[in-house]
Amino acid sequence: MARFTLTCSSRRLVVAAFSGSRCFRTEPVRRESSALPIVHHGKYVCDLPPGHRFPMGKFPRVLHHLIQDQVITEKQVWVPEIASKDLLSCVHTEEYLNNFISGKINEQEQRRTGFPWSEGIVSRCRYETGGTVLAAEAALQRDLACSTAGGTHHAFPSFGSGFCLLNDLAVAAKYLMGSSSPKRKVLVVDLDVHQGDGTAFIFKEEPCVFTFSVHCGRNFPLRKQQSDLDVSVEDGLEDKEYLSTVEAHLPQLLETFRPDLVLYDAGVDPHWEDELRHLRLTDQGLYQRDLYVMKTVLSRGVPLAAVIGGGYSRDIDKLAVRHSIVHRAATQVWNMKPL
Numbered sequence: 001m002a003r004f005t006l007t008c009s010s011r012r013l014v015v016a017a018f019s020g021s022r023c024f025r026t027e028p029v030r031r032e033s034s035a036l037p038i039v040h041h042g043k044y045v046c047d048l049p050p051g052h053r054f055p056m057g058k059f060p061r062v063l064h065h066l067i068q069d070q071v072i073t074e075k076q077v078w079v080p081e082i083a084s085k086d087l088l089s090c091v092h093t094e095e096y097l098n099n100f101i102s103g104k105i106n107e108q109e110q111r112r113t114g115f116p117w118s119e120g121i122v123s124r125c126r127y128e129t130g131g132t133v134l135a136a137e138a139a140l141q142r143d144l145a146c147s148t149a150g151g152t153h154h155a156f157p158s159f160g161s162g163f164c165l166l167n168d169l170a171v172a173a174k175y176l177m178g179s180s181s182p183k184r185k186v187l188v189v190d191l192d193v194h195q196g197d198g199t200a201f202i203f204k205e206e207p208c209v210f211t212f213s214v215h216c217g218r219n220f221p222l223r224k225q226q227s228d229l230d231v232s233v234e235d236g237l238e239d240k241e242y243l244s245t246v247e248a249h250l251p252q253l254l255e256t257f258r259p260d261l262v263l264y265d266a267g268v269d270p271h272w273e274d275e276l277r278h279l280r281l282t283d284q285g286l287y288q289r290d291l292y293v294m295k296t297v298l299s300r301g302v303p304l305a306a307v308i309g310g311g312y313s314r315d316i317d318k319l320a321v322r323h324s325i326v327h328r329a330a331t332q333v334w335n336m337k338p339l
C-alpha cells in the first residue's frame with residue numbers, strides 16, 4: 001500500500017505520496033467511483049425482553065441517521081456474512097461455542113453476559129462478528145472501513161461477559177493475522193470507556209497483536225486484565241485532556257509496533273451524557289478523537305477498520321446519532337484520501 005502524509009493547506013489537504021525513496025506531491029483527488037465502505041446487516045439486531053437495559057435498537061438507527069443526513073448512501077453499504085463456527089473457533093473454545101449456539105448456557109452464565117439466551121442473540125452476535133471481519137477486510141482493500149456495530153471486547157474465549165458474547169475484535173484480528181504469510185501485525189486501539197479485558201486476555205502472549213486500551217479505571221470490569229498498553233484515566237476527564245492522553249501514545253505506538261492494520265473501537269460511552277457517566281466528552285470531543293485516530297493511522301499508510309463500541313442511553317435516536325460520529329469523521333478522512 002502506498003504511504004501518505006496528510007497535511008492541512010488552507011481547508012484542503014495536500015497529499016505527499018511516497019514511492020520507495022522518491023517523494024512526490026500531488027493535488028488531492030476525491031474518489032467518485034468508490035466510497036467509504038460501511039458494513040451493516042439488518043440482523044445486527046434481535047428482540048430483547050421489554051425493559052431490558054441494553055439499547056439494542058441503536059444498530060439499525062445508526063445506519064438510518066447516516067443515510068437520512070446524507071453522510072452515506074445505501075450504495076456504500078457492504079453486507080457481511082454470518083460468522084461461521086469455524087471462524088469463531090480461532091478465538092473461542094469449542095465447548096463454549098457449542099453451548100452458546102445450542103442454548104446450553106446456565107442462568108449464572110446468562111447473568112454474567114447481561115442477556116437472556118435466545119436464537120436471536122446468537123444470530124446477531126455472529127452477524128456482528130462477521131461485520132467486523134468484513135470491515136477489516138474492506139480496510140485492507142480500501143484503507144478505511146466502518147461497521148455499524150462491533151466492539152464486544154469483554155468476551156473471553158470460554159465465556160461471555162458485560163453484554164459481550166463473542167469477541168468480534170479478537171476474531172477479526174486473529175483471522176487477518178493468520179491469513180497472510182508472514183503474519184500481519186494488528187494494533188487494537190480501544191477507546192471505549194471500559195477496558196478491553198477479553199481482547200487483552202486473548203492476545204496477552206501474541207506478539208503480532210498489540211492491545212492498547214484507554215479507559216476509566218474506576219469502572220467495569222472490576223478485575224482488569226493486562227493489555228500491552230493500558231492507560232487508566234480518572235472520572236470526569238474532559239475533551240482536551242482526553243485527546244492529549246490519546247495523542248501522547250498513539251503516534252509512538254504506530255512507530256514502534258508498525259502494524260499492518262488497526263482495529264479501532266470507537267466506543268461513545270466516554271460521553272458526558274452516557275447513562276454510565278464516567279467521563280465528560282462532548283460530541284465535538286468524540287469527533288475530534290475519531291478524526292485524530294483515523295488521520296494519524298492513515299497518514300502512516302496503515303489501514304483502519306472502526307467499530308462502534310459501547311454507548312448507553314434510553315434515547316435510542318440520540319445514542320444512534322452519537323454512534324454515527326465515527327462514520328462522519330471517517331467520511332471526512334475518506335474525502336481527504338488520494339486515489
Ligand SMILES: [Zn+2]
Binds near residue numbers: 192267310311
Ligand atoms: Zn464500554
